[in-house]
Amino acid sequence: MAELSDGLLVVTLLSYLAAMLLHAGEYAFGARGRIANAAAAVPARELVGAGAPVVTEAPHAYAAPAVTEPGDGASGGTRSLAAWLGPAAVGATILGAVAHVITVVTRGIAAERLPFGNMYEFVLSITALGSVIWLGTLFFQRQVRHLGLFVMLFEVLLVGVAGMVLYTPVGPLVPALDSYWFGIHIGAVITSSSLFMVAGAASIMYLVRTGYDNGKRGFLYAFGGRLANAEAVERLSFRLHAFAFPIWTFGVTAGAIWAEVAWGRYWGWDPKEVWAFISWVVYAGYLHARATPSIKRSTAAWIAVIGFLTMMMNLFGVNIFFTGLHSYGGV
Amino acid sequence: MSVAEAAVERPPADGEPPRRRTPRIVAAAWAAVRNGWRQLTSMRTALMLLFLLAVAAIPGSVLPQRSVKVEDVQRFYAANPRLAPVLDRLWGFEVYASPWFAAIYLLLFTSLIGCITPRLRDHAKALRTAPPDAPKRLERLPQSAVLDAAVDEAAARTALRGWRTVRREHADGTVTLAAEKGYLKEAGNLLFHSSLLVILIGVGLGSLWGWHAGRLIVAGPEQVFCNTVQQYDDFGLGPRVGAGDLPDFCLELTDFRAEYRADGMPISFAADVTATDSAHGDLGRHTFQVNHPLRLDGANVYLLGHGYAPVLRYTDAAGVTQEAVSPFPYTDATLTSQGVAAFPDANGSDKTKQMAFSGTYLPTKDGPPYLRSDHPAERNPALMLTAYRGDLGLDAGIPSSVYDLDQRQLDAGRLKKYGEPKLMRVGETWTLEDGSKVEFVGTRQWITVSIRHDPGEPIVLTGAVLLLVGLPLSLYGKRRRVWLRLRPDGSAEAGGLPRTEYPGFEDEFRSLVERWQR
Incomplete structure (x- = not known):
């Protein structure tokens, strides 16, 4: 089981890498904005028209480009390829997510407990759930597919770091973690973290898109032109954050109750607790900013990005730089 | 201004x-x-x-x-x-x-x-105020519809079940229904924010009336710990707590059980204690563990750590025997432990002939080098002892660690190494140059506990629960109003106004209109 888990991790990482590259390819060769698209599509339609059975349909084909979906590609040879890049990226994501979930499940079976016992398993669980949440989002909102590039970038980085740096062989829980609060507290933290991850990616994409709309063309902003409608992405980001925040609050509360049982105090400003508090405050700030009409949506999105950075700080920074009560099993 | x-x-x-x-x-x-x-x-x-x-x-x-x-x-x-x-x-x-x-x-x-x-x-006012009457021009609202089929008022009201509905009849025979829903959103929001205040109050009370203390308890009846300030290793009392307010109870560690895997990873720890207090006498035997504290009246006791206390019996040249049970703090995960066993009363009242043994205890070690233990359990215990003779510096009045020799005495040459270090197994006796003897009798277990009381806890917990109730209501609630106007000529129109951001309102409004038309 442990070998299967380790082997599938490689499949997961390669699939996500492929998905990321396919998404990037879609950016490079896919839709080129409305104007370029309409201009380039005319000869393309001719080629298609040549194979059509009735020649008189050609004028309709000429009229068609104006309503062509932006995703339908540019010219001749690259067009058919480009049209497949996006769906292929989603396919690779699905493959990766399946391998990823099995990686986590087999790990849990091998260890005979929930796979949240050390930082390797923790990161792996967050990213697995993140992929599932991302695919679920995509199922309901096809138009945000471009967000996949950012989500897959996070996935590749986090799964890569988990596999290469954080890897820990299967082992039992230390007595300190042997409590039913283990599943409740860490389960809630993992769920909310993975939601925050996808939500954070959406916030970044929204900022790129609004930056592009405001005339910015620098690195990253150049992608903006090909992203989905800014408002839809922003609303998605808000809904994911609004979903994640109560779960995060519950996770922190459950942690406090467990801390009382294990250490005798519900809150002790352990570095992990400090950063959980900071994230909570920042995300509370995001929700307030988002609910205030006089505050720009892009300001709120920046707060969300800062919130995600504090989560990353808590995950990596605190475990590496500080020692506290929350250090278990490696790193 | x-x-x-x-x-x-x-x-x-x-x-x-x-x-x-x-x-x-x-x-x-x-x-x-x-x-x-x-x-x-x-x-x-x-x-x-x-x-x-x-x-x-x-x-x-x-x-x-x-x-x-x-x-x-x-x-x-x-x-x-x-x-x-x-x-x-x-x-x-x-x-x-x-x-x-x-x-x-x-x-x-x-x-x-x-x-x-x-x-x-x-x-509070909104809860008491009925939804306002339909605006004159419903078509100006974000959602509006002109209903084609004749609408039955009773059926329309049924469709509005769950809404706060007010019926108004006008002089010209027009009937309007004004309905509002989603009051819980604001209620949840207010609950969320108020619960933060509850939490703050709970934290404040806890810091004023709470207290905590730490203590190392060695197993054995003569090592019994009683809950008084004098017996704490460290403590912190809230500003409103006096030493006399502490609940009086005593704990004796009778047994400590630790389980390890072959590679030394711990599996479980459990401490057995007998508790007594002055009001009830014997409180019986209790077992407590990591994640399972001992909850007594007015105080909780938490298991934090454990280790070994070697027992040494020293017989000086004059034949006077003393025994020392010295808890050794551990330095690594395999419980390699280091400490000091002091015999200040050895060799009569001559302070320059006091004895101390500095030692490294290895719970499992089969052969040299005797530096690190191979396993945290006592499978083959070994004790490396170094003898010291001289003035231990205990009477200087300067607080010093009981786990180390006084460095000032060593530096000043008042306390000197006596003979070569010696490896001892349980039961062995080492005879020193002056004919005195030290016997490694065995070890006892020790635990460190945290003793705490926080009267603010129930308030904080209540606040946290209220917060968790209010938060989803506030985030997912949707305040909205709908109106239905029924004219005497049988025509009907409807309008809807979302009062908070609510992308799904259109769908809800449409389905309401459909039900009204049925």
Whole structure:
């Protein structure tokens, strides 16, 4: 089981890498904005028209480009390829997510407990759930597919770091973690973290898109032109954050109750607790900013990005730089 | 402010008796206060304060904190002798008790009270006020529809079940239904914010009336621990707690059981204690573990750590025998432990012939080098002892660690190494140069416990539960109004207004209209 888990991790990482590259390819060769698209599509339609059975349909084909979906590609040879890049990226994501979930499940079976016992398993669980949440989002909102590039970038980085740096062989829980609060507290933290991850990616994409709309063309902003409608992405980001925040609050509360049982105090400003508090405050700030009409949506999105950075700080920074009560099993 | 001043400065109209005017300075001050209050309770200020709070919390995770681990602060002092006092003056080692941290959260809570008090009033009023009558032109609302089929009023009301509905009949025979839903959103929001206050109160009470203490307890009847300030290794009492307020109970460690895997990873720890108190006498035998504290009346006892205390029996040259049970702190995960067994009364009253043994205890070690234990359980215990003779420096009145020899005495040459280090197994006796003997009798277990009481806990927990109830209501609730106007000629129109962001309102409105038309 442990070998299967380790082997599938490689499949997961390669699939996500492929998905990321396919998404990037879609950016490079896919839709080129409305104007370029309409201009380039005319000869393309001719080629298609040549194979059509009735020649008189050609004028309709000429009229068609104006309503062509932006995703339908540019010219001749690259067009058919480009049209497949996006769906292929989603396919690779699905493959990766399946391998990823099995990686986590087999790990849990091998260890005979929930796979949240050390930082390797923790990161792996967050990213697995993140992929599932991302695919679920995509199922309901096809138009945000471009967000996949950012989500897959996070996935590749986090799964890569988990596999290469954080890897820990299967082992039992230390007595300190042997409590039913283990599943409740860490389960809630993992769920909310993975939601925050996808939500954070959406916030970044929204900022790129609004930056592009405001005339910015620098690195990253150049992608903006090909992203989905800014408002839809922003609303998605808000809904994911609004979903994640109560779960995060519950996770922190459950942690406090467990801390009382294990250490005798519900809150002790352990570095992990400090950063959980900071994230909570920042995300509370995001929700307030988002609910205030006089505050720009892009300001709120920046707060969300800062919130995600504090989560990353808590995950990596605190475990590496500080020692506290929350250090278990490696790193 | 300008408005207030203008009002004050307006001269009284001719012929009127001069009004008693508020002195200008008072008015200005009042205006400034009002303005300041408005600023403080604005969302922008609240957000700034939230951010300040987040930023202000950071140093507490970077710098060692006294409340977390006082030893780390001492280490920081030693490593940064110039920087540390400056940081200390800025409350760098007590960030969460610092005046500047308190200033931020108190301002934030003031802002919060200022924000929710009027909203609480408004919401109470909204709950008592019926939804307003339909606006004249429903088609101007975000959602509106002209219904084609004749609408049965009773059926329409059935469709509005769950809505707060008011029926109004007008003089011309027109009937309007005004319905509102989603009051729980604001209620949840207010509950969420109020629960933060509850939590703050609970935390405050806990810090005033709570206390905590730490203690190392060695197994054995003569090592019984009683809950008094004198017996604590370290403690912190809230400002409202006196030493006499502590519950009196005594604990004796009767057994400690640890299970390990072959590779030394711990599986479980359990401590058996017998408890007694003056009111009830014997409280019986209790087992407590990590994650399963011992809950006594007025105090909880938490298992934090454990280790071994070697028992040494020393017989001096004059034949006087003494026994020392010395807890050795461990230095690694396999419980390699180091400590000191002191015999200050050895060799009569001659202070220059006091004896001490500094030792490294290895619970499992089959052969040399005797540096690190191979396993945390006692499979083949070994004790490396080094004898010291001289003045232990115990009478100097300077507090020193019981786990180390007094470095000042060693440096001054008043305490000297006596003979070569010796490896001992359980039951072995080592005869020293002067004919005195030391026997390694065995070991006892010790545990470290934290003893705590926090009367604020139930309040904080209540606050947290209320917060968790209010939060989803506030985030997912949707306040909206719909109206239905039924004219005497049989025509009907409807309108809808989402009062909060609600992308799905259109669908809800459409399905309502459909049901009305059926």
